[in-house]
Amino acid sequence: MPKNSKVVKRELDDEVIESVKDLLSNEDSSDEAFKKSELMVDDQEEKDVDVEEGSDVEDERPAWNSKLQYILAQVGFSVGLGNVWRFPYLCQKNGGGAYLVPYLILLLIIGIPLFFLELAVGQRIRRGSIGVWNYISPKLGGIGFASCVVCFFVALYYNVIIGWSLFYFSQSFQHPLPWDQCPLVKNASHTFVEPECEKSSATTYYWYREALNISSSLSESGGLNWKMTICLLAAWVMVCLAMIKGIQSSGKIMYFSSLFPYVVLLCFLIRGLLLNGSVDGIRHMFTPKLEIMLEPKVWREAATQVFFALGLGFGGVIAFSSYNKRDNNCHFDAVLVSFINFFTSVLATLVVFAVLGFKANIINEKCVIQNSEKILKLLKMGNLSQDMIPHHINFSSITAEDYNLVYDIIQKVKEEEFGSLGLKSCQIEDELNKAVQGTGLAFIAFTEAMTHFPASPFWSVMFFLMLVNLGLGSMFGTIEGIITPIVDTFKVRKEILTVICCLVAFFIGLIFVQRSGNYFVTMFDDYSATLPLLIVVILENIAVIRIYGIDKFMEDLKDMLGFSPSQYYYYMWKYVSPFVLLCLLVASIVQMGLSPPGYNAWIEDTATEEFHSYPTWAMIVCISLMVLAILPVPIVYMVRRCNLIDDSSGSLASVSYKRGRIIKEPVNLEGDNTSLIHGKSPSEVPSPNFGKNIYRKQTGSPTLDTAPNGRYGIGYLMADMPDMPESDL
Helix, strand or coil, X not given: CCHHHHHHHHHCCHHHHHHHHHHHHCCCCCCHHHHHCEECCCCCCHHHCCCCCCCCCCCCCCCCCCHHHHHHHHHHHHCCHHHHHCHHHHHHHCCHHHHHHHHHHHHHHHHHHHHHHHHHHHHHXXXXXXXXXXXXXXXXXXXXXXXXHHHHHHHHHHHHHHHHHHHHHHHCCCXXXXXXCCCEEECCCCEEECHHHHHCCHHHHHHHHHHCCCCCCCCCCCCECHHHHHHHHHHHHHHHHHHCCCHHHHHHHXXXXXXXXXXXHHHHHHHHHCCCCHHHHHHHHHCCCHHHHCCHHHHHHHHHHHHHHCCCCCCHHHHHHCCCCCCCCHHHHHHHHHHHHHHHHHHHHHHHHHHHHHHHHHHHXXXXXXXXXXXXXXXXXXXXXXXXXXXXXXXXXXXHHHHHHHHHHHHHHCCCCHHHHCCCCCCHHHHHCCCCCHHHHHHHHHHHHHCCCCCHHHHHHHHHHHHHHHHHHHHHHHHHHHHHHHHHHHCCCHHHHHHHHHHHXXXXXXXXXXXXXXXXXXXXXXXXXXXXXXXXXXXXXHHHHHHHHHHHHHHHHHHHHCCCCCHXXXXXXXXXXXXXXXXXXXXXXXXXXXXXXXEEEEECCCCEEEEXXXXXXXXXXXXXXXXXXXXXXXXXXXHHHCCCCCCCCCCCEEEEEECCEEEEEECCCCCCHHHHEECCCCCCCCCCCCCCCCCCCCCCCCCCCCCCCCCCCCCCCCCCCCCCCHHHC
């Protein structure tokens, strides 16, 4: 008898055995061979046998060492670089503090319900994304493959950003910081400032020229940037070593990678609040602009941020939750992680604008000094009258308020010729309104602000180490979204698969460390994930609510949690969330159609960014990224629909759960079920034709309760079979 057959057989208690005997006793008395046969379950998946809690048989599926480790893993996956450099930008751009209102509303409507849904299906079925949707319906198995493809695309360029952070981290151990001043160029006759740096700024020059050594267009490859290639290799080695043992290795690292960013953010917040001008930045940040809040674009961007902030559709959430115990309170986890994510975004926003307020104050002081000198020159030249200047104004120590007073007076008196004077208003708000996000915030604006910090190398080391940890936390979840479903489905060794995955991703990722690599990062970020993930999550919602059945799913939740979830989730999953997701999908398609496809190229001669449209080959790549990501869905559907693949091997198993136990059955149950009768081949055992399988009818239920994937459970169907007690299975 196979090993797993013994395991499952030991799991069946006496009452179940008696029920089976009763079932067999209803057979024709002449069918002695059938009655004396031994019922067993043939399961191909040896390593994933789950058993009743308290059983002597050990569950061989990996599990989290503690609830804290699991929560930190989910927090590390959901809290990423977007919380630091995307959320503050959206908050500033879309109404300041008023933006938090649509964000919170959409977090409650689509964020928490869909996050809860992914946690629940992963915990209940205990498989990665491929196995989960295969179990619900084999025709929808493509959803899991689509999630894996999107995870792979995102991992390719996301680790490049970690590589950039590693480069800046390695360069931070020097004083002054290398991006503090523009470099000097020497020739035979004299020394001068690098023209490209002089036309932009020290931090901008360092980013584009020293770090990226960027080319002028997407088509101009320029060869590999060896500094960034080494950093990318280091990033993939870190990910590979952390993930090679699955959650046993990555789970321990989560204690540092998930908690360290909060230490850094709190340190930056305390330090930032002590800086001159930080309050101006925070006040500007949270001053609500209610009129902007009503614009549809604000709600679309808030919904998109909620969607991606929680990592919905990637498969990482499902993979992590699949290692939980089946009675874990995943509802509590969903609410906790969602609000930790939200408050992390708010904390990061406070930090960013405290620092940007300090930076704006410094720039404003320079502006006041430069323009005050212009006013003094104009007074000496006689272009301005001394009578215009209030007597209390002292240009040698002029404040921003006094300068603005003089500026307003000159503007009123010299209204016609004011433009020719070349004076600037020098308002802090003007500087704060220059919205920056992404790499522009982390590697240009923030690095510039840190050069003015006391002990700037220390703060630079802390900041970029925080970015590395935020990126790694998200990468662990992304790679888990690839590795777990493939291991569950194809039974390959996790260590070998992890090494192969990281090697392949590194070599493909070399396109991102060319001199034109930054443009490819932009392309992948814009086109590889947004639409495919929206489609994936819509299909996930439909699969659970329509195909599996929302009533059955609510019963499963009650069985797992020990209490009935709020009816709020019932209506969100069934009506509101699908509608909002469809609206978001349509809005994203419209936005993509209206926005000209292109990228901002760095022009060395002018030291400015210039918008370039994608060439034809690049447009083909963009379309291919979206098509390849979603292609597994229709392919798997057609393969299953047309029975193009023989599933008789039973490599994929569906799982039936009840009361803390599982019983597994081969996926392909279309053939003769006498293979379940131990010791007899189909030709030897006459089997009554009572139907394909049996799934226990629940007590008091007038009709047969079908299995989630449209099949019945193990055994044979008897129309007059008596109800079993709840504890039987």
